Amino acid sequence: MPEGPEIRRAADRIAAIIDGQKLAEVRFGLPRLRRFEDELTGARVAGIETRGKALLIAFDLGLTLYTHNQLYGIWYLRRRGQLPNTARSLRVALHTETDSALLYSASNIAVLDADELLRFPYLTRLGPDLLDPALHWRDLARRLNEPAFRKRSLGALYLDQHFLAGLGNYLRSETLFAAGLHPKYRPCELDLKTRNRLARATLEIGWRAYHSGGITNPPARVAALKAAGETRRGYRFAVFGRGGRPCPLCGTIIERLEVNGRRLYRCPNCQPYVSRAPRAQ
Incomplete structure (x- = not known):
């Protein structure tokens, strides 16, 4: 879709x-x-x-x-x-x-x-629009901590159009990778700096995809992958659709999960799940 x-x-x-x-x-x-x-x-x-x-x-x-x-x-x-x-x-x-x-x-x-x-x-039923120019990352960080959303897993929340309109499956994987977060985390488990990091990554990835025609990798990585001979399929995403291939940051093999009935991709090393809240990077 x-x-x-x-x-x-x-x-x-x-x-x-x-x-x-x-x-x-x-x-x-x-x-x-x-x-x-x-x-x-x-x-x-x-x-x-x-x-x-x-x-x-x-x-x-x-x-x-x-x-x-x-x-x-x-x-x-x-x-x-x-x-x-x-x-x-x-x-x-x-x-x-x-x-x-x-x-x-x-x-x-x-x-x-x-x-x-x-x-x-x-x-x-729609929430704020991902590509609303007036939407600031601070607004989104506050929304993550609202009672309706703070106890839901990120894997579920990042498909919910009531939380943020315009999100979808590839944006979910790419945003959580950019923020370094496992989809099992709930906003209530994250400290303020980590919620802020997630909010900034959400808007950055969404706007990058809009301006680039669906490419979520940062421009420098795209340029390097193109120089190495990768096609669009190889340089478009960091993790989405790349199960079994190495993570662009650490080389760990990317894994595919099924979360809320939809495929999700993550790096086990860059996006670990631990029992305590992850510290801000």
């Missing part, structure tokens, strides 16, 4: 071709949404934003298109009249006079008025 950084980058690409533009034609592949086609044709796109893994396209007539890609949804951007070569099912087509934003395969789609947007179940 695309995570917050991927959805935000998709929103940026969509905004580049349709934000502020008048829609010459709107088509929906889902029968329940076709009643909106005539109403939205001729509307102007008034803004595009993301909330966690949801993408919202606002129109000047007061309606908003809500989409969530889930596992299989994908946006294609094309010159109008040019369709991608795909066997996927077209769900949304937003056409300007010159360009098209096309959503395939997603099924979690709705057209909402202002009141419905405020009450939409998925959106009302």
